[in-house]
Amino acid sequence: MSNVVTIVEKLVQPIVEAHHFQLVDTVYEKEGQSWYLRVYIDKPGGIDIDECVLVSEQLSEKLDALNPDPFEEAYFLEVSSPGAERPLKTEQDLQNAIGTYVHISLYQKIDQSKIYEGTLLEVTDQTLTLDIKIKTRHQTKKFERQNIAKARLAIEF
Incomplete structure (x- = not known):
């Protein structure tokens, strides 16, 4: 295939x-x-x-x-069209998504969750950094790229 x-x-x-x-x-x-x-x-x-x-x-x-x-x-x-929640598959996709709201799925849980959504702040060869809103607080969280199963654009509610 x-x-x-x-x-x-x-x-x-x-x-x-x-x-x-x-x-x-x-x-x-x-x-x-x-x-x-x-x-x-x-x-x-x-x-x-x-x-x-x-x-x-x-x-x-x-x-x-x-x-x-x-x-x-x-x-x-x-x-x-890939739709409003298009996948982010390439390096260019990730770079273009900086400053937008994204959804990531992880291979392994971090802080008891495999799913995170937030504003993509930074993309490096090793990590993605998101600004995540937890209740009323914002938290900056780095994710190792090797632990990210999927990334896509998301709609913020």
Whole structure:
């Protein structure tokens, strides 16, 4: 499966760059009886449906022209926005998220919790620093990057 994702990312990257979009993620997965190829794109200010259709059509043409076909099964192609709570997967994603509200999930509990949300203050090679609100107080907390399972943007309530 990772081979398919690699092939698709090489095909879609020039398309998104030509339109000044960003490739956020590519996922090839089975749900029930069906396979889905999901490509998530974004740009500053957000991506709209017409831009998703544009990328979908151009990518579909390139996928249809592949020989040999890397897909063993029929699949559904979905090109969409990653949403308001988009994942932060790359170093650039993390750097761009400084000053915004984020959600992190940890591999191991720290202070009896594996989930934290707060404003991302700093990103280094080793740590992420968040300003976390606990009841009425703010606390600055550093998290070792090796202990972070997932990071994404979050909506603050």
